[in-house]
Amino acid sequence: xxxxxxxxxxxxxxxxxxxxxxxxxxxxxxxxxxxxxxxxxxxxxxxxxxxxxxxxxxxxxxxxxxxxxxxxxxxxxxxxxxxxxxxxxxxxxxxxxxxxxxxxxxxxxxxxxxxxxxxxxxxxxxxxxxxxxxxxxxxxxxxxxxxxxxxxxxxxxxxxxxxxxxxxxxxxxxxxxxxxxxxxxxxxxxxxxxxxxxxxxxxxxxxxxxxxxxxxxxxxxxxxxxxxxxxxxxxxxxxxxxxxxxxxxxxxxxxxxxxxxxxxxxxxxxxxxxxxxxxxxxxxxxxxxxxxxxxxxx
Ligand code: FPP
Ligand code: MG
Numbered sequence: 001x002x003x004x005x006x007x008x009x010x011x012x013x014x015x016x017x018x019x020x021x022x023x024x025x026x027x028x029x030x031x032x033x034x035x036x037x038x039x040x041x042x043x044x045x046x047x048x049x050x051x052x053x054x055x056x057x058x059x060x061x062x063x064x065x066x067x068x069x070x071x072x073x074x075x076x077x078x079x080x081x082x083x084x085x086x087x088x089x090x091x092x093x094x095x096x097x098x099x100x101x102x103x104x105x106x107x108x109x110x111x112x113x114x115x116x117x118x119x120x121x122x123x124x125x126x127x128x129x130x131x132x133x134x135x136x137x138x139x140x141x142x143x144x145x146x147x148x149x150x151x152x153x154x155x156x157x158x159x160x161x162x163x164x165x166x167x168x169x170x171x172x173x174x175x176x177x178x179x180x181x182x183x184x185x186x187x188x189x190x191x192x193x194x195x196x197x198x199x200x201x202x203x204x205x206x207x208x209x210x211x212x213x214x215x216x217x218x219x220x221x222x223x224x225x226x227x228x229x230x231x232x233x234x235x236x237x238x239x240x241x242x243x244x245x246x247x248x249x250x251x252x253x254x255x256x257x258x259x260x261x262x263x264x265x266x267x268x269x270x271x272x273x274x275x276x277x278x279x280x281x282x283x284x285x286x287x288x289x290x291x292x293x294x295x296x297x298x
């Protein structure tokens with residue numbers, strides 16, 4: 001039923017009656033539509049569910065358009081990002097159009113759904129600001145990182161699952177925990193892949209996060225594990241363009257201290273909790289979605 005969501009988004013975009021927007025939207029890669037999948041798996045395919053999934057995906061697409069401008073990212077899903085193709089102004093405005101149309105459509109669903117989703121977008125924005133601010137220095141505080149990824153990524157998945165549960169008349173809190181855990185694990189794994197994957201597979205330069213100033217979980221753990229000169233060296237490389245030797249040094253230190261495994265285990269714990277919650281509810285397909293998230297290659 002994912003195709004019904006695609007059609008609903010296309011319909012919402014067509015209603016804007018603007019040729020430029022229609023053509024720009026057509027150039028955006030769709031991605032995995034993970035949030036829509038969750039919503040459909042929890043709540044089936046009645047019209048209010050399809051609309052909610054469409055709105056959430058439009059908001060998610062808007063947030064990535066803005067994020068690529070903020071992160072100076074010239075690729076998204078192995079293709080040139082919209083800001084790379086048409087400049088920052090166009091990317092920002094298409095983002096604004098997608099999320100404001102999404103908000104308009106939320107009014108046609110229900111007040112409860114509208115509150116749930118728009119509350120998450122407030123968090124999303126607060127999280128992105130936190131990400132930007134934290135990137136100015138070398139953050140070594142794990143709790144702050146956890147709070148930031150909750151806001152930036154997990155809040156919208158939590159709200160997607162919660163909104164779907166409301167629409168399906170299911171227990172909201174359990175599904176929200178499932179969505180939150182999935183979102184946290186998703187971002188942790190995204191941050192890990194930035195270190196373990198080569199640029200070609202990743203579709204963006206490897207170790208880009210650290211160059212951008214982001215001290216994600218593996219860097220926090222690595223800094224904790226390193227001593228003396230090595231700890232100073234890691235700090236000195238923060239926010240710098242890394243030459244091949246520096247990249248290899250970081251990756252070899254990660255290996256030496258088992259950092260990738262330690263960070264992976266953190267994501268795995270969250271996924272296991274999500275799986276157990278869904279198994280208790282007999283939601284096999286939701287368990288499988290969670291399982292697939294940690295079965296990616298490292
Ligand atoms: C990706 O993080 C970014 C997000 C998941 C959220 C971005 C949120 C905003 C820009 C807030 C504004 C949004 C709206 C709709 C008002 P990342 O850079 O770590 O991941 P990446 O590797 O996919 O770029
Ligand atoms: Mg980004």
